[in-house]
Each structure stands twice: as structure tokens, then as C-alpha cells.
Amino acid sequence: MSTMLLRTLREDPADAEVPSHRLLLRAGYIRRAAPGGYAWLPLGKLVLDRVSRIIREEMSAIGGQEVAFPALLPRDPYDVSGRWTEYGDDIFTLKDRRGAEFLLAPTHEEMFTLLVQDMTSSYRDFPLTLFQIQTKFRDEARPRAGLLRGREFLMKDAYSFDLSDAGLAEAYDRHRAAYQRIFDRLGLEHTIVSAMSGAMGGSASEEFLASADVGEDTFVGCTACDYAANTEAVVTPVPMVAAREQAALTVHDTPDTPTIASLVDLANDRALEGRTDWTAADTLKNVVVTVHHPGREDEVLAIGLPGDREVDLKRLEAALSPATVTMFDDFAAHPDLVKGYIGPQDLKIRYLADPRVATGTAWLTGANQPGRHATSVVAGRDFTPDGTIEAAEVRAGDPCPACGTGQLTIRRGIEIAHIFQLGRRYTDVFKVDVLGADGKPVRPTMGCYGIGVSRAVASIAEQHHDERGLLWPDEVAPADVQVIAAGKDGQVDAALALAATLVEQGLRVLVDDRPQLSAGVKFTDAELLGIRRIVVVGRRLAEGIAEVRDRRTGERRDVPLSDVPRVMTEVAG
């Protein structure tokens, strides 16, 4: 450490909001080098390499073959697949000196498909799993939280190619199991959640979420069954509505009720339809948004949902992907839309409704006239939505869509991996066919499997730290043992000699031999750096005694210097 590029910080950096970002900066593992771009310093690079190695080993164990593609790719294949347009502002694009267009690839489906088309010809060449650990780029609008959401990051992306759906399912399961082993080795407590709505097959796409309060993803579990899903993928159960006689649609003067709360108050005050038990759940809220479809014109869209629910923008955008959404505000250009009093009756724009707005349900909603609402507006009778949409927030206590009996619980997590049965989307686009065993052409089917490598490092830091610093799981720590020379001269020599012995035994050792620092500063730094096994060569050196500390348990014990190699090998083994 006396020669290492390391400068620990006592204070939290001003711009670091989350623990992993704060501690990785303070402990000198990373340094900001660009907006959303970080340099890995010597200690950080060691951790990153450990994580990469574990991923590489487990990918090899399932037959994955490592390759490496360029990051800077020509536009053409991404035009063919449509992703150049779909990604829009989310990717970095540039022109070369001749004006030819390129992108910095966010993922490589197109290139792997073209490679397999180029390199295979027969069923004998399959199945095939290829992967790379490679730098990815994404023009994040708001890079944040250090390594958790950056613009340049390390990713492992794998692609499987099979000739049958059953083969793809097997490849998917192999990756799923390998990922569980990887994250277990990385010490990452994680949940595998469904990432796709059930309509497309529950197993077609899953995410691995590392539990973390600072996670950007929310996911649900069930109190009764093993259902787990990203909130974006939660499917709202459609209520059973018994057929019955309904009152006729009636329009009421409801001045000054632009909000759901004011409307409910008025409905109860006036006892509309003879009721005084109106709640927000009885009202139908109609939200107008502008949908930005990549490559074509913007669309004004209305979304209907029960008045007691807010729109969840992430769920809405997931439902409309790859389109993005902004709130609509140009009411002047749409005189048919009466702000605050919109109802689904006679709307001139597309209208998508929450599944709870099922046929036969009756609502209190806007009458499309200023200061007026209507009661007994019945879905299927007075209006018919153009479709359903999962745009409403998911709440703890909601019924479980899987078992129907349990209630949903909600937690936060960091997406550390995503596995996906792509199917033939890309092989269809590029018309990839190989000779089948029966002599007829067969089209390969694909899976893609990503792990955020640099994000995994941050997630580990997020799960493994305390108020004093980092606390790395053994397999990813930058060293197996940290030896601290508490004082100078003889203690430094003894610490270096001990370290040499430990290195001979195959251990990776970091020695704090910095001559100008006090023992206290070194101890504080060691706790910040977060290597579990700490050996202090200090005052009792003369007696041949060192102190062995466990950063995790806090345990300290005196050990004869000559015993330290044995003790360290035992605990490290």
C-alpha cells in the first residue's frame, strides 16, 4: 500500500447518494472520469476481475464459448432489426470521417445472429452458446448512483442458438442455473422474478434482482405462493362481473371538481344515485398522455383506471415499449378533451383501460363537459375501450395474479441479470436457415442472457457493507488477507515477511506498510477497504505474537506469528 495508487476519503463525496457509490469512492476502488463513466482504480480492478472470472468459469461450465465483438458497429444491421430506431436517444451514435453512421452497441443480438449465419450451415453445428464480457454504452438521460446506472459499463452478454423450442428451453434453464451459481458465489442475495406479462408465457423472460433499498426496480412476491415478478410485469386479475340490470347513464352538474378527492366529496354530499359511500375506487380516472413511437408520429392516448390508483410510468412505458410517454398538455389543440372532466364516452382518441375496467363495471367519471360528471357509465354499454393496459400502480395487498388467494408484497431490487427466450425474432429478420437432420432447412431459435458485471460489483457493495466500510465476500475481495504493520521499521519488515509467506501459500495479500500513518488510520482504512481477514503486526511482535481480526464478526485473537500462515489457510480454504 506504500506504493499503491490509493487515497481513502474520510468524508462522503457530495454527489454520491447510495452506499455502494459512496463507499467505492471513499475506499479508492473507483473514480469518476466522465458523466456516467468511472475509472477502476487498482483495488477496484481486482474486484472487477474476480467477478468477471467467476462469470467466465460458470459460463464455460455450461459450454459457453467466449468471443469478443467490437463496440463500434455499423448502422445497417441495427436498421434491419429495427433497433436503431427503437433505441432512439438511448444509444450513442456517431458518423465517421466519411459520414457513415455507427452506433456504440448496447447489446449484440444482431451481430451474434449474423456471426452464426456466417459460421454455421448444418444441424451438426448446434446447439451453440456464445458469450462475451464487453464494454457497453447507453446514453442514459440521468446517469446516477455510480456504477449502478452508468453510460459505459461492463456486461456479460450470452446468446444461445438451438434448432427447437425444447432446445431453447433447455439452454434457458442451463443459463438460469448458472446464474444462480454465479450470484451465490458473488454473495448476492437475489430473487428471480418474471419480467414479462403472463400473456407471453411466464418463463419466457426473467430478471435476477439483488435485494437493495436503493434498487430502481420494484418487484412483488406473494404471501401464499412463490409468484415473483417485476412490478412492470404484474398482470392485474380481471374481476368477475355478474350480469345485472344497471341504472342509466346520468349527467350531473359537478362544479369545481377537477380532482378525484373533490369529486368523491361532492358525490357523497349530494348522495348521487342515493349513495353516500362513494370512494375514489368508484370513479374512473382518465389520463391523457402523448406517446412517442420511435420512427413514427406521436399519438395522443387516453388511459382509464380506477380513481384510487395512480399511473405507474414505468409500467405504462413497459406496456407501450419501445414507445416512451410524456404527459399531454396541449388541451388547446384538442377542444374535444375537457381537462378535468374527461369521460370514455365518445372519445375521439385511442382509449386503453385498466383490466379492472371490465365489461359490466359501472363508473362515476367525467361527462366531457366543463363542470359535469356522469354516473352509471358502464363499460361495454356506454363505452368500449380499444384495449386494456397495465399502467396502474401495483400496491402491497393487491391480490396475487398467480394463486388468487395470496396478497402481493413489494420490495426493491437492482436488476443484475436478465434472461430471455428471444425465439426467432432475429433469425427471422436476417433469414438464418441451416440444413436440418431431415435435409430440410431449419431456422435457429435464440435466447439472450445478460449480466451487468460492473453493476454486480456495486450490488455486492450495496449488500455487503456496514457503517465503517465495505465487507467483501471472500471470493470477490481484492485480497484474501490484509496484513497491517501497525508501527514502523521492524513491524514493517515482519509484516512484509509474513505477507511473502502467505503469498507462497497461494493467498493474495495486501500489506499496509505505509510508513507515515498511525496504526489508528491504518485500522480505519482496513475497515473501509473491507477485506475480511486482517492480521496486525504490532506491539507484541517482540513476543512473536500477531493479532488476527475478522472484519465481519469483529472477532480478534492473538496468534503466534508462526501460526498465522496455517490459520489463514484454514479460514481462507
Add this chain to the structure above:
Amino acid sequence: MSTMLLRTLREDPADAEVPSHRLLLRAGYIRRAAPGGYAWLPLGKLVLDRVSRIIREEMSAIGGQEVAFPALLPRDPYDVSGRWTEYGDDIFTLKDRRGAEFLLAPTHEEMFTLLVQDMTSSYRDFPLTLFQIQTKFRDEARPRAGLLRGREFLMKDAYSFDLSDAGLAEAYDRHRAAYQRIFDRLGLEHTIVSAMSGAMGGSASEEFLASADVGEDTFVGCTACDYAANTEAVVTPVPMVAAREQAALTVHDTPDTPTIASLVDLANDRALEGRTDWTAADTLKNVVVTVHHPGREDEVLAIGLPGDREVDLKRLEAALSPATVTMFDDFAAHPDLVKGYIGPQDLKIRYLADPRVATGTAWLTGANQPGRHATSVVAGRDFTPDGTIEAAEVRAGDPCPACGTGQLTIRRGIEIAHIFQLGRRYTDVFKVDVLGADGKPVRPTMGCYGIGVSRAVASIAEQHHDERGLLWPDEVAPADVQVIAAGKDGQVDAALALAATLVEQGLRVLVDDRPQLSAGVKFTDAELLGIRRIVVVGRRLAEGIAEVRDRRTGERRDVPLSDVPRVMTEVAG
């Protein structure tokens, strides 16, 4: 190999001109993925990783600390250093979604300087050597020769920081020695050549050139001493000119003599100045070029050199770096420049002359009038150049600038590394000062040291191949041994069992177990792939005999199967 992504090609790919490119493509090590961008296939990735590992080991051995910077960097630091403008079209630049400007870094001097400024404060933090093995980008106008000149490539760049010039010199020597070890281990026959003109100190910058006929660099040696230099760095010895009485400048009608050859013929025919021994070396050729200075206006520049020499564009651009040069052709806009009859007398543009145009030398040159030339145009009397320039071609047989007695020889090579004493260029620009041992601020001095990692792979292929394929040096080969099952069934099983035994002994083994191919195809592929040790499990398996081949020497011998592990370990060791 039955499951590996591998497809060897019998024919040379149409667009591959040089042997390394041809063979790496044919043997399935790389595949083109973009203009100037290549994907590393499984076998290629293994070689690339071997090369990286050797570099990493030797860099660690001299105390280098590995870090990793982003490739996508903000414009600002490169503006401060001036390199944003200097690089011009040679770098890829782009704007993010907010319009902020970025570049894909060709090298990282700025970022390392800023990192050291951020992370150090005192003389105790020095010396320091940092390195990374990282993807670089360069907008090559003409990417060619596969990995030899690409737009995206892997590079090891290292930066040393010292507090004294002596420290820098030591860091430079350490890197120089480490590079020699690296290239020896890579099996790369190389020459270290001076890369800077002697005026700036011969040792301040050197290149490592791998000998190769296809190399883009030419370099000189001396028949008498150990001088070696890139031709761009060769300094022309200035001739000693004895002071003497010279004839007066005389203008002659010389119609139809736009070329040197026609002028010499005319001079001899007419016996100008009573001589009939005129040669091209007696004439002064004046070449007009347009100099494109980055960030400022183009300049029209005239260059004078003996008529028997051509301008070497690479030497000219090296002399004018970072400017680039194109031939001047807008004579209409410069009526003072008489095409074909330009002389250095009364030129209105800047004029730089070859060192051979020394004060006191007399020349036959243009008279700045159509169809007229002048004799006895004496440097220092009739014209005075604005300076000298090394723009003339270097020829075999030229006198050695170092010893003065030997003659230059010329060879071609591939630049595989460049080491450079940068000095304080960047620490001055960013005003980096640390506390010195005497309590006063001291400014660190830098060296930078680059190795083209992917280019090294191609250079190895360039030096190690024959007409049948590649022939890897042991340390970089994708495997230590290739085991070939010549036939099917029992031979495949035996080959796989043998491979398992070899792997247990720590060897890396590639097994050709492809069931559908003939032994002949497998042998041909093995020679193309280029792993030195080949074990054939074939017809004599029943007798317990395998054939051991050496791809390099062609030697073949029968070895009892049970002896193969011992034999392989011995030769691989």
C-alpha cells in the same frame, strides 16, 4: 471441436491482402464485424488472452498497477491539452442526447494526469506506474490488413509519473526492458528504433518494430554501428561546404523542361556553365504543398530538396506533425508560383529546405519565369530558407547520421510498441504539483508506453506461419496440444480420454472429435490452426500407439498411448 464455433476456409478471403489477415480469417480466429473492426472468435480470444496475460505479468513485475478507464470521455480535458483539435478527423467524436461533446479516446494521457492530480499530494506517492489494457478507437481513413490497422483495437497503455528527470529515465528503461521480455515471450523478432529526431534527444522516444515485409513502417540500420531509427526519425547529416568563390546567378531559357530529367538533359546538351556532367543531384527541386494545421488556416508551403530525391510524405508529415499535408494545385490563385519553374529566390511563401541545401551550396533551379531556369543559385547568397525540414526520402546507402562512416540499410516493420518520455507536457497543462521532500511544490514528469495488443497477435501470425497455416509460439498458442481422432467411435473415445489425462496434468488441449470429417481434412485444419504439438489417435490405436507430430519441424513419431502424457509434459515444459 465438434461443439466449437469454428469454420475453416480453404480459400483465401478476397479482401485479405496480408498473410496474418488471411490466415487468422481462414483458421477461424477472427471475423470482420465492422469497417476496421473484428470479432474475436473462440480460438482467437484464447490467443488474445494469452498475449494480454503476458503483458500484464511483465507490467506487474516492474510495479505497474492496473486500472481501467472509460473509452467515452468528455471533450473538456482534450480541449485543455489541445489534442481534441490536433487529432481532428483521426478520432471519433459524438454528442450525447443533451448535445454535450465526447470522444472515443485514442489514448488517455489527459485522464491519467487528472487521476494522479486527484489521488496524490506528496512526494511519498511517487514514483507511480499505471497501466490499462483497454479498447481504443481511431477513425482510420483507410483501415487495412485486418488487425494491423483497425478502427477499434486492444491496447496496453501505461503512464509513469516521477518527480525527477532521472526518475523518468529509470522508468523509461524499466519499461524498455519489460517490453523486450514481453516481445521475447511473444516470439516477436523485433528492433528498437529511435522514433524522434536526434535534436530532441535520441533516447526520448523509441519504437519497437516487428520485422515483417508487410509492415507499414520502414526503418534504417547502419552497416557500421548500432544506429536504428524509424525513417521518419532519420536526421540527414549536413554537408560541410568549403567557402569558395561562386559564379553569379544566371538565368537561362530552358523551354519544355517541366521535369528534372528534361532539365538535366537540356543542361548537358547546352553545356550550361561549361559542364556536361549535370545530374539530378545538382538540381534543386521545389515542391509546393498545402499544410493543414489543426485549428487554424491552411498554409501554402514550399519545400526544397535535391532533384534526385522524392518527397517522403510520411517523413514530411512527421516533421510537420500534428499538421497534415496535401499537394498544392491551385496555381491560378498564386500567380507568383510558376508551375514547373519555381526557384527559392524571391518566394512569397514559407520555404523549408532539405539539410543538404546547406549555406554555400549552388543549385540549378527554377527562375520563377515560365520556361526559364537559373544556374549558380547559392544558398545563403541568392536565397535563405526559413528553416530546414526532413522531408526527403531516405535511401539505402545513405551515410549513417550516427557514426558517419557506415551506410544505411532499410527494412520494413510493424510498430508493435512505442515508448516515450513525455516530460511535463501534460502536468504543465493541468498544473499538477505535489509537495516535494523539501516542502516546496514539485511538478511530476511523465512517460507513456503503449503496446498494440491486438496488433501484436497479428504480428505474431505474420512472423510465425508457413504456406500451410499458422504456427504459434508455445506461450501464445490457443492450446498446448491438439489431439486428433483420425477416425470415429473408438478413436474419438480414446482421443477424449487422452485429452482428459493431459488436462489433468495442467495442459490446455484442443480435441478434434468432429465425427463427420475425414482424417485428411482434420490434418489440414490442424496445420492451419497452428498448434505445435499434435497427437493423432488413429489406425494403430488397437496396438496402443499414437502418432506425435511437431507442426514446426514436421517430425513424426509413434509413441505408446500411455507415454503420451509424459512426452507432452516434457516438450511443453
